Amino acid sequence: MVSSLSISCGVLVSQQTSLINRRLLPPRASHGVVNRPRLTMLSQMLTQHRLALVHAPAGSGKTTLLSQWHEALRESGVLAIWYSASEDDRDPLGFADGVIRAVEITVSSSGAAIPSLDQPDALARLVTILSERAAAGPIALFIDDYHLAEGGDGGETINRILSARVSQLTIVLASRHRPSIPIGRLRVSGEMIEVPVEDLRFNEAETENFFKLASSVSLTADESRQMLDYTEGWAAGLRLASLVLTRTPEALAISVPVGSHRAFAEYFLEEVILGLPEAVHTFLSKTSILDTLNASLCNAVTGRDDGNEMLSFLDEAQLFIAALPGTQRWYKYHHLFQEFLQARLYAEARADLSDLHSRAGQWFIENGSPMDAVRHAFLARRPDWAAELIEGYCLYDYLSHGRFETFSRWMQQLPREAREERPLLLFLQIWRSINLRRFPQAEQTLRTIEAAAADPGNRMSNIARSTGLDVAGRLHLMRALIGAYGGDLAAGLDHIRQLEGRELDQLAFGQVDLDSIHSYLAFHKGDLELAERLTWRANGIYDGMACHWGGIHSRCIAAMSYLARGWIGEAEHVIRDTLQVADRNFEQHSYMVALPSALLGIIVYNQGDLAQAERLWLLAIPSEKATDVSGLCERVLIATVGLARLYDMSGRSDEATALLVRASRRAYESEDFRLEFQLAVERADRLFRQGNAAEGRREWERLLLQLPEARRRYPTSSWQIWDPFAVVESRFLSEIGQTEAAVEGLKLVAQAARQQGRVSSELQIGRFIEQLEKAGPSDAGSEHPELKHLLDYYLNPLPTSMAQTVHNANIVRNAGAGMLTQREEDVLELLKWGLSNGDIARRLNINLNTVKTHTKNIFSKLGVKSRTQAVLKTMPND
Template identity: 25%
Template sequence: MAPASARLIDRGGLVAALDRAAARKVTVISAPAGSGKTCLLRAWADRPGQTSRLALVQVQRDERDAQQFWLAVLDAIGPGTAAAGRVEPQAATPDFNARAMVDRVLSELADAQDITLVIEDLHELNSPEALAQLTRLLTDLPLQAHAILTMRHDVRLRLHQLRLAGDLAEIRAADLRFSGRETRDLLAASGITLSAAGAALLHQRTEGWAAGLRLAALSLAGRPDPERFVAEFSGSDRTVSEYLIAEMLERQPPDVQDLLLRTSLLDRVNGALADLLTDGSGSERILLELEDASAFVVSLDPERTWFRYHHLFADLLRLELRRRLAEEVPALHRRAAGWFTAHGRVVDAIKHTQAAGDWPDAARLLADQSFSLTLDGEAQTMQALVQNFPKNAEHPELALVRAMGDLSQGRLDQAASELAFAEAHVQATSSDRRRRLLVAVASLRLSLARRRGELAGAIEQAGFLASPLTEQPDGDVALGNDLRAVALMNLGTAEAWTLGLSDAPDAERHLREGATLAREIGRPYLEVGCLAQLGFASLVLHSFATTQRRCREAIALAERYGWGAEPIIAPALIMLAANLIWTGEFDEGEQWLERTRQALETDTGPDITLLLHQTAGLLHAGRNRHQEALEEFTAAEYMGSQLADSRALATRTTRWLLATQARLGMVDEAHALLAALDDESAGSGEILNALAVIRLAESEPAGALTAVADVLNGTAAVFGDVTVIEAHLLAGLAHRELGDQRAANQATERALDLAESDRLILPFAITGSRELLEALPGHATAHAALAADILDSLHGSLPPAKRGSSLPPTGELSPGELKVLRYLPTNLTRPEIADELSVSQNTVSTHVRSIYAKLQVGDRSAAVRRARELRLLSARRTR
């Protein structure tokens, strides 16, 4: 097989574009060196069916002689015209008349049949007189004549009249760039085998630049590891650098070369920054001219104030900078760092301080800005900056930054170690920095205490942040606001995690205050964090509908800022998943569960991971996959053991773990786990329910009834109505096993009554209550629609809720309104509904008016349709 070479490929779409453009009077092809202008012309000239005769003029480098240029034009169009009898080319004369020469060219073009004048490298024509006459020629071209001009940058031709008349076509660098598919075609034509990812990376690095791709193809020939070559391919590659130096850099004037080299150490540059690095002025004008010239300079904003260099060109410039001005590079980085610091661009400032090798200064700057970077949602950027420090860097302030990173990724033990190291060195710092460091340490300790479940410690640290010791002078008002907002978020979160009714109002208040303050001070990342935790805190005080709405609002805000898959939003993601699972939306709940997993890929902390395993276990249990549920609950149990104070969450996990063991026949294991619990946990309603499941698994229904008795009579502490619903269902199963169907029906009806307001389905699925529901007499239940939905779900046929349908913020229906709503699909009149519910007709009418208002409908049939969309009514006929 012949060696690979960079072959031409069919770019039919581009050739067709030039064919359409060539139908205009004048076509301009303007693009940098190596963009494929000549290859395009060649392909167009050689295309099948080409009828136009081409008159080709190649402008010589730095052509300043107008007479020589026009003689070349005349010679090119001579064959096939009235001047065809000439044998010798036209000679120069001392009395050259440019206007007369143009008239002669126009005359010969008029005599030609379908001719296209092609002038290549017009940017080399440096004769103002020749350019002025060329403008006249192009404007006055005969009807049957056309012109195609190629150039590396725009030439000052006054072609505005042609543009306005629609007689001018333009093909630019962007049009000539290779697409991803064309890049793959070029590699294949050159005999190079490269993976799809490798080809995509090569296309990205070259930005579709034709010469760069062909040079890469040539360099790839015979390489034993082409994937590695592509990964390392840059403008410093010998073949590329030689081309760029010859065709791009050395063609620039000395002052432009100096600007390009000195500013190449920047990812982006503007005029002021370029002036600073070159000790000059007028840099913005040069950058604008370079962009206009398509000289591998790209503007980044509509106002054309910021610029960057083509990736390969930037690589070459940095290589040349190290070769020519190596001793000046650190000072250039320091200048850039100072400019970025003064203009509030702290990440760039830190990067350039690091590049200058000023590691202590970089550590202080990063420590000072790490809090703001974290609150701006740039925790990952901050950790990337940490990685740039030497491995043996032991700056105490850097330990604070590392602690922040460890906290954000759930590495709590490492965070504690870094914090201890930093705190031990605080007293050795200057007094002006000591206060700031103490505040930073306190803030991090607050976050650590909260994430470890040390609720008392979190509250103590929150109090410290509000103490006089941490009051900020006037210059640090922003820091004080940031700290207060963080303290409110962590305090509210710690209170919410107690899952207690007494703490829930405080948790909600603190999180709302934190979100409001974050919004006022322009900290959307912190606002998202507060709102995400507010969704979790809603679980204790509010309905499932309220919790779900709050979670979706937090997620929507996070997605607006691009944080929809980051750990900050995980509490809202997991609570939304859990809400959907509790209401029987297993498939959608599983989707949100997967999104939570993705958001937690970089966070292994036990707190939120515990919720993830709990919720996954509930999903499996609801689908009757008890072995998978057991694995998830076991993992959640372990995560709970890593938290200092997680009694409420741990009790819930243990309750489901015990019940799952019993349902799998692991009764001995369940008894062993039960025996290990302390008296307070063993007496909770959740554990009593689990004991009832164990008794049912042991075929002891009477023992199951005894176990749930304290739950049903209200003497056992419970976590919300869910526990009571489950207790009624377990009692119903026990009564049924004892042969008391009437008592079983009554227990099932009580469970339905409690589940009605939130439309809960999961308790019925987990307890295996299908037969209880099927045994209910249809005429004897006030919850036929809910029972139908639950049975649909247990049979795997529950229709999904209509996406996008949700109650307005004030549209939650009260329990009384829900009861009336159940009768609206029937033929019963309002008086008859009142009789069924044993309430007055006025009460029914009041509820109906409220239902219409909350569902935003105007009549009974519309209310029924809307309620079915919202899954407030069964979609099938009730029994």
């Protein structure tokens, strides 16, 4: 189950960041910005291209140009989105997540952010949001300082957006160097605009105009040429020179360094700093540690109360400080100026840096921005404090929004001793390991906690007592979770029994997760009433926290319980609502969408909609390339078994066999014993259903080899394991002439199901008993007409109504019989679902160009010109 904080966890646990996001709007244009039509007029061409790239060294005027373009497009009615990358965007998740926030805040007046999970989810979600919005009009996505993100996630994010070929979307990048994304094809095809450093350099006329606007000193034509020679048209160099000349006009006659921007900058920056009052100089040095500044934050860092006056002075003096838009007065230093100031600070006051960063971190905590506080705690070289801040303030954000990669990066930065003295951080690390099915790693961390907790006088034990953390209870809770995810239900239930009658603490991984995990294990035990009560109690807390992970899990457990009771209508209502939540907040192929999709597939299959059931089950099965298939076993099991049976019904037995083989191999390789065992049961059952008794017996014998381990892991009450096993066993007994024993065994299974209120199982097994006894159809199940085809789950052959449904499906599939090849039919099926060529290529594991060739052949053979025509032509006639 998902782990999360309860409402009462932490001082600021439910407090959202109160600061404006200072990276979602471009800096305001400063005084003296020259309009250079040869560059600014390019804004009129941006929406005609997929990519605009501005790459040049620091101080070349990239941000200024992008700001001018942004304003021009915004005034022309184009949706212009701005995002300034930072060092944080090197995190694999951070960049895509940050861009999503920029898009959402720009588009939505509410300013609500979209929760994001692991990197693939965030990337796909970003593409979806951009595609949906671009359908309403052109979009320009501006990303400043892109070089800060590219070393981490940025390259993949931009590649994914470009590969999606979103219509009416232009990406505008500013970077200190030419990015590594493949731009050659875009350049050749004329789909990009490129502005290199040579184009950003000021020419002679622009230099002369700049000094007229930016300083009180007017240069002659000769002096302009001289300044152009000094600066080589470098924007930052011109700005620096103007600052110096305003104070010391004769400085132009002094010989200055040439041929090196860095040397030139340092020369003039020294001149600028030397001309400032000592108080300003001190203020600049101390506040240079900040990415963005406001008066209150500056006062906290400097220990003074003149932050507002200082910032106003710097703004008016144009000392490389830019005001950020918004109602609050935030500023940022120009990168070049900040780097210069920091170099001086590090050289002059190395011992004071920790104190400055500590003050900044404390201010961010007090003002509701814990992520910034953690960053400054690390910069202050105070890992103990960083660990305390993460544990006390940041867990809600990661548990609710799934920012686990950021948490993992922080954990790697923490020294071992700082990490291992914080029990809540270790429990989060354990949960993450379990979710990724890294059970030995999770158990190793559990043993670390267990050993530390044995000493009541150590730091971890003291922290646990001071925070009210129930370490002993949580050890049982995490091991129950390992049992639930790892397929050892007996072990999971044993640890839940150890917690019987015990209320855990209300911190992360506390009582709400105990209810959630307990509900899942109670469902498997057959105590449906307890499962429903616990899961809905947990769901109320998850919903109150906007923790979508936990809410989806809880609703899915409730729906599984309703299906077991035969309450199809109630289950459908819950699952459709759950799937809407999942679709809004998670990527299409994520586990959180896959689980409710698998369950909804059961419902629409029961209704006879085979095409929809197939689509949902295909969506639930993880791709072949996925390395970590997280979550509950039901996600894969339901979809795989359902698809295999559907394929058999549709005359696609080869596909069913291949699907079961692939899934079984993957279960074996990933050491997922529960999935491996249940798929082995299904393979044996299938062979008997198909009348292949000899192979069925051999599969049964192989299954018996796994039986001792299965009996150890799964108590007799684990009905989802043993009901299907009892059916296979009865088929085997019937084959060897022991039908009476087979029937008697099944009657006991049906009786247990009836006692537990599992109507679906009782009726399904009752129907199968009738088939074994060769009795005529009875009225069993007539009181539950909503179960429809689910009542025939164990039967073979197909009932007449379902056979007719399959026949109609085959009519659609075989449209153009004798013309389409098998692969072309596969492509046609996926075209009907609305998949893109790229999605079809990934689904069928073939080349994109091959998909295009198959599509052309389909159009030609069917005599159509579009996808829509092909789909309509292959629809069955009523």
